[in-house]
Amino acid sequence: MRIGHGYDVHKFGGEGPITIGGVKIDYELGLLAHSDGDVLIHALCDALLGAAALGDIGKHFPDTDSAYAGADSRGLLRDVMARLHKLGYRLVNADLTIVAQAPKMAPHIDTMRQLLAGDCGVTVDEINVKATTTEKLGFAGRKEGIAAHAVVLITK
Numbered sequence: 001m002r003i004g005h006g007y008d009v010h011k012f013g014g015e016g017p018i019t020i021g022g023v024k025i026d027y028e029l030g031l032l033a034h035s036d037g038d039v040l041i042h043a044l045c046d047a048l049l050g051a052a053a054l055g056d057i058g059k060h061f062p063d064t065d066s067a068y069a070g071a072d073s074r075g076l077l078r079d080v081m082a083r084l085h086k087l088g089y090r091l092v093n094a095d096l097t098i099v100a101q102a103p104k105m106a107p108h109i110d111t112m113r114q115l116l117a118g119d120c121g122v123t124v125d126e127i128n129v130k131a132t133t134t135e136k137l138g139f140a141g142r143k144e145g146i147a148a149h150a151v152v153l154i155t156k
């Protein structure tokens, strides 16, 4: 069994909606990124790659490569899972945390879990997604951006 941790941040800017955990969520601002800005999936990809000692998302999908401009991060996640499967690993479980003062994530959590479980080839029970504000403190609290943490276990 191996553990991995991922962390990512994207800044608000431009026009909404935002995409988090594969779900489009109405918001007055978008998230600035080279891809679709899905900060939750980026953190998950980093955790998976970290657990397998495969580096990080920027190593495999550089933000200087036009192939990933506006990319659907679910495609990146499926690619990461394929790399792990090729090495004989499978995901045991993932615990994910979205750090955002706004928008409200709770109505979208179950859909995120379903989408991510499908992309990772596991059941919904293996994926937990939660959200927290920072009580208006720091960059997330000032609604300047969204952060996400991911912790995963993988096994052969």
Ligand SMILES: Nc1ccn([C@@H]2O[C@H](COP(=O)(O)O)[C@@H](O)[C@H]2O)c(=O)n1
Pocket: 099, 100, 101, 102, 103, 104, 105, 106, 107, 130, 131, 132, 133, 134, 135
């Ligand atoms: N963007 C967010 C942040 C939080 N939630 C939900 O609200 C609950 C309370 O948040 P606290 O920061 O006061 O702990 C939290 O448990 C989340 O379920 C949310 O939906 N969207």
Ligand SMILES: C[C@@]1(CO)OP(=O)(O)OP(=O)(O)OC[C@H]1O
Pocket: 008, 009, 032, 033, 034, 035, 036, 037, 038, 042, 057, 058, 059, 061, 062, 063, 064, 068, 069, 071
């Ligand atoms: C996903 C990639 C690639 O499009 O770009 P961004 O969307 O900017 O996201 P980030 O979390 O900064 O890092 C990984 C990138 O290489």
